[in-house]
Amino acid sequence: MIETLFTQALGLVAPWQVEQVTFQPEAGRIDFQVRFGATIHACPACGASAQPLHDRLARSWRHLDFFQYEAHLHTEVPRVACAGCGKVTQIPVPWAREGSHFTLLFEALTLMLAPTMSVLAAGRLLRVGSRRLWRVIDHHVGQARAQQSHAGVLAIGVDETASRRGQTYIAVFYDLDAQRLLFATPGRDKATLGKFASDLIEHGGQPTAITHVSTDMSASFQTGAAEHFPLAEVCFDRFHVVALSSTALDEVRRAEVKSEPELKGTRWSLHKKPADWTVKQTQTMHWLQRTNLKTARAWRIKQALRAIDIAAKTPDQARPLLKRWLSWASRCQLEPFKRLARTITKHLPGVLNGFQVGKHNGRVEAMNRALQEARARARGYRRVENFIAMAYLIAGKLTHLPAPPFACFLRVPQETD
Template identity: 50%
Template sequence: MNKQIEALFTTALGLQAPWQVAKVELDTTRRRIDFEVKYTAKRSACPDCGLVDQGIHDHMPRSWRHLDFFQFEAWLHADVPRIRCKDCGKTTQMPVPWANEGSGFTLLFEALALSLVQELPVSQAARHMRVGSARLWRRLDHYVSIAREQDDMSSVRHIGIDETSVKKGHAYITVVHDLQAKRLLFATPGRDHHTLEAFAQDLHAHGGDTRNVKHACIDMSAAFAKGIAQSLPQAQISYDRFHVVALANTAMDDVRREEMRTSADSVREAVGLQDTKNVRQLFWGMCKDPSDWTKGQINAMHWLQRSTLKSARAWRLKQALREVYSQAVNANSENLAKSLLIKWISWARRSRLEPFKRLGATLKRHFDGVIRGMLDGRSNAYVEAMNGLLQQARTAARGFRNVGNFISIAYLRMSRLKHLPSNPLLPALPRLVGQTHFCR
């Protein structure tokens, strides 16, 4: 082939002497272009001990998939030298500058693949790049592992801990987020106190110190509380508003279901609704913010609030708890927050509604953490928002055979890892005014 063409492709592939393109074959029928790369030097340094000027023992044929050239699938082929070292006595294969050891892809191909799987499901990215998804998973795991090894957690002080489902049934992972840096720190299968022991070990491995973690925001999981007490001794626990109000919604829903089961006719008569479907729509409205009620729900709630139904009392209790949070946050007063919550707990325990009596007892047991959650701005609102992204990551990892793949894609998308290859498809620089190029 024309020496100028070989030199052009050598430059385009980013090769430097003594590596160069020796042959290019274009097969338009197969939509493929193959580059034969040659190592032109006769001697080289030992890849193992670094001793210079060692002889080449033999060559090993290798192939790598590269970024497409135009519309053609591109492959690099090279007889890679093996160096026999007189000093260390080893015969070692020379690393090539365009690929990682053991990979069948070039570095640029892998960089593009990582950029795609941050936006697309892995199986879809694999189809776009015309490779097997299993091979893409292996390279993703490789790069995420390397990037996490270099991750710095020395500044971690405030964390949020939650659980999320991995598959249908009871398969869960525990996730730990940095509430200040707004990123995923750690994910591991399970949801017991041992998961926080694993986090503490991972934190130390990345330059962090469990004694420096001052704040942990969690739901009312006894397992997480136990894990924090054992593994994060300086962390104060807070229970954020989201989970507390969610418990109140659950209690109200329990009251509603029981009342509909035992006295549906009384409910319809009390609120002036004709059928069970309309009553159910009303109760759905009870779970929404009043500003989101429809006209029909506004009218129905007007009657409900003046009824003697248990559901009406449950709704008033739920709304009163939301008001406790609102007043405490606006006043930013710990004394006021404690006073209001004590009054609400007393009301709940005298309500003769078993779900709210249980909720009152729960809040009393976790009183200090609930108060901290009221007044501390570092709630798990970010963590809950990230759960949506975790479920997107689960969708991106659909077809995964093990939880490790799901965790890898979560790290890639949510950990803000700094030591990952950049997307190689950068926009071209504009041509200079008056500059012309001619192809011969």
């Protein structure tokens, strides 16, 4: 019988079974009427066995599509009148969580699609309003995060990102060893470090166990790290230091282009790696290096700092190289680089700490790019809570989410000769 086939296909076991299948091609849907075939059941509240049913309440759920048709499950969910605890309690259905109008498999499909497309696009594909899908995402992300353990976290990376262009900055905290997002919260001040410390404790971690905090030279992040992670070494991200040299180079070029119009259009050439130059950019840079322009000198100083970042693998290797660079930059008569040299000298211990293996924000920046790609797909997030939920879904490596509905079919087939 077709009812038996669909009972097995839906993964139902006695006393649940499909009683009737109604196909409505003109409406684009198929409906399954499910029956609970027992008259007694254990009490869901206290566990007392063989309790009589009190009544039944009609419920419906959206399921995965059947071919191109919407599939809906309907049943009268029984409630148990327990003589033991005196409560009347509804029996949980095996295919959906309490309070949801979607089956667990439908919600798992939502969580599978959301990281790869905007929720609005996923809603159009599934023919469901995006607000309803966001409620699904919020629930499962919240449940999964509550079960995450941060007990082994030792090194963290702190950075900031934005949920919308130029608006609502978010502080993000990553586990540098496990390469996962631990916590995200609105703001970019020292208070965000306190919120993370509290969240870390709630998930089994200890602020005193943190050995390294990798961050940029933001004064608020430095203050928060010293206050809430007093035993940790502060590591100033060396990629951020190189980015500061690029900013200094821009200042020199902008000041000089007013008197040297030949510098117009050279900005991208100055910032790209020489290996990535086009033929025209190569010609431009060869011309620039034959001049005595301040911009040419600034580019050489910046490239020297980038070379240190590439060559030095430990603080001991970086120390003499940086000291020579600081001597050069402080005497170069280019005020932006003299100012940068003073900044690096002031924070030299933290800058050197950033050369420890794995104690920098390189992977943090990669994860942030993934978040910004999600923001671009969504064209910005109206609610900061939505952006944070999506951040956890993409970068949190949550291990307690529902398995994808097609997990058994997602294996990559082996090629044969």
